[in-house]
Amino acid sequence: MLPWRRLHGLLRPVLGAPSCAELNRRPCRTSGWFSTRSLSSGKPLRRDIFKGNKKAAEALPGSSWTPFEINPGLPPEMSDIVIVGGGVVGWSIAYWLKKKESRRGGVRVVVVERDPTYSRASTVLSAGGIRQQFSLPENIHLSLASADFMRNINEHLGVLNEDPVDLQFNHSGYLFLASEGVAHIMEENYKTQSDAGAKVRLLSASQLKHKFPWINTDGVVLASYGLENEGWLDPWMLLNAFRRKALSMGVIQCHGEVTDFKYSIQVLRNADGEEVTLKSVKSVKVQMPNSLEYQPVECAIVVNAAGAFSGKLTEMLEVGVGYGMNEIPLPVEPRKRFVFVVHCPDGPGLDSPFLIDYSGVYFRREGLGGNYICGASPEESKEPDVGDLEVDHQFFEENVWPSLASRVPAFEKLKVCSSWAGFYDYNTFDQNGIIGLHPNIRNMYLATGFSGHGLQHSPAVGRAVAELILNGKYQTLDLSAFSFRRIMKQEPVMERNIV
């Protein structure tokens, strides 16, 4: 019976139409016909053959199988947007790009970060403060928007089935102290800040003494104290929250170093007859760590969020050298800053704000065990070498401790427990962020040069850059004051700080 049936089964499709006899038999056999078919011994054999075919097909070009051991960390060959620099600004831009894309998977975003441990990254080596006490309205609005983002962080960066984000935010305001020479600047800044909507209060020396009895008010004429949206947070938490959310939204992460660009040059003439070069990046060469392997990533847009090393990145495009002599290089360079952790049991405790003295020294509380973080900016002529991240302990003895102890007498007795150094992405032109397109590079967006406030402005800057890329213009906050144009025109936008 069985062989016959098998033959019949084979013949059936060949014959096409069922025979007369079969048609007559059909009403009573329909159900049995199909159920017995599965017993056919030919099927497993056929399946094996197909399996073999499949294996053969997989080995052919156009399939994903390969005998090579492929580095899974390699970036894709093609991407819409490549973000160079996986710091907090880079990941924030990646998040906002995915958030603003018109449909799911609308843009392919790759974030390239050379150091997955973030051992030299400015983000995690910062003191982590956020403040509204700036003099430029743009900076104040950036801080306000970022504080609003952090307040609702779980609405923005919460991932389904994961723990809620805890930024470890410490709500202790900034306290700026001003001497007689700079008090008028503080008053002007206070006016700008209040107009922008920041909650700041001015204190006279006696009010200051009453509010913070542990401060030595000698030489202090005026102080400004932030009441809301100021404090400090754990930078690592913010970075990871951005990264986790962006990855969950489909951003591709790649650990490698951008070593070269492939670009085309167009030479144009302006109205005065001068030659103007216009470059456009075709692909980004991503070198894998500890290997010779690399991958060129073709892309439409590059975002330069490499922080302290963003100046170096544009140098790879030969901006300002060789053929592009008349181009303006990116004025961002690394500057080393030291952070010292001191233990002082008699210190101000939970009462301590983020204090910034007019001498340039700052300190804040770290944890609850009587530890404090302090530091200062060195003079322009005494900038430390940026080749490594070594800490100069002499700097603490000479520049930080004397001012600190004279301001807060309790710090006469302290012990340095630990210290580290980190890089500022220092904008040598005017110490403010550079956001937007580079005039000589057609498709490179800059988001760098924040000179110490990149972390606190990262949520709002990411949104602004995403708007610039996807909408072509700013929609929520107008940051055109921070465009590269000001460097071309040689009109610095300076922050009028009292420090």
Next chain:
Amino acid sequence: MAANMSACLLALHRCCQYPALALVARRQWSSSPAPPPLHRRLLLFLTQQYSDIEMLISWSSRRTRKQLHKKNVYYGYTESFYGRDVASAYFVLRMKGTFRYVGQSEWYGADQRNKLGLFEDWEFLNYKERQLEEVDLSDTEINYTGLSNIEVQRSLKTLKVSHCPEVDDWFLEKLHIFEDTLEELDISHCPRITIGGLAALRNLKGLKRLNVSSLAKISNPGLVIILLEEMLPQCDITATGYKLDLDPVMDNEEEEEEEEMEKEKNLFQRWR
């Protein structure tokens, strides 16, 4: 037998490598067009369908958030009709809280509700210029935004927000608006308050009584309470429901509270 077979396979594998050298190495996110077979496309389609469930969940959580926002929205409409004080009072009543006017002894809103939880006594609409002195918003969903409704109460002396799941550090930070008047604050059993928010209470220098019992997120309560007492020297701080290492003998009552705290913590986690 097995060894023989594996050796055979290895040889085969090595053989395969030579012709494969000529092939294009393919990788994960390769972008060259290679349409997957039909069944794989179907699977892809189905997984995309399943991610709609994820979308549904996120949609529902967005809806809850929206409702919360709606509850805490600024009562500008009421304010434009009846004035700021009535708007504050109406907000407190809508949140199912209670309040006491300046110079009155009885609480408003406590027993003026019907079975549906709606208040029936609309008398408060007539007190346009009367400020609130005490506000009890315990067990409500008040959050940072909702606080802007009672911001205008310049004679507020007592604020109770215990058992509020939405009261967080940003809420505590904003309390500086009552710094001249606020004397009593109850933030016990709020699962989202951390030490970072308690540090912001330093602005409330007039505070006389503070209740920080059973805050689930505080890891070392003993130290925190000492630091709080240092920061607010004239303030009487109540802190129960913590297992302090200093006294190993624990009362039954405390144990119960401990359990309650644990329960709350779980509830909070589930609620998140």
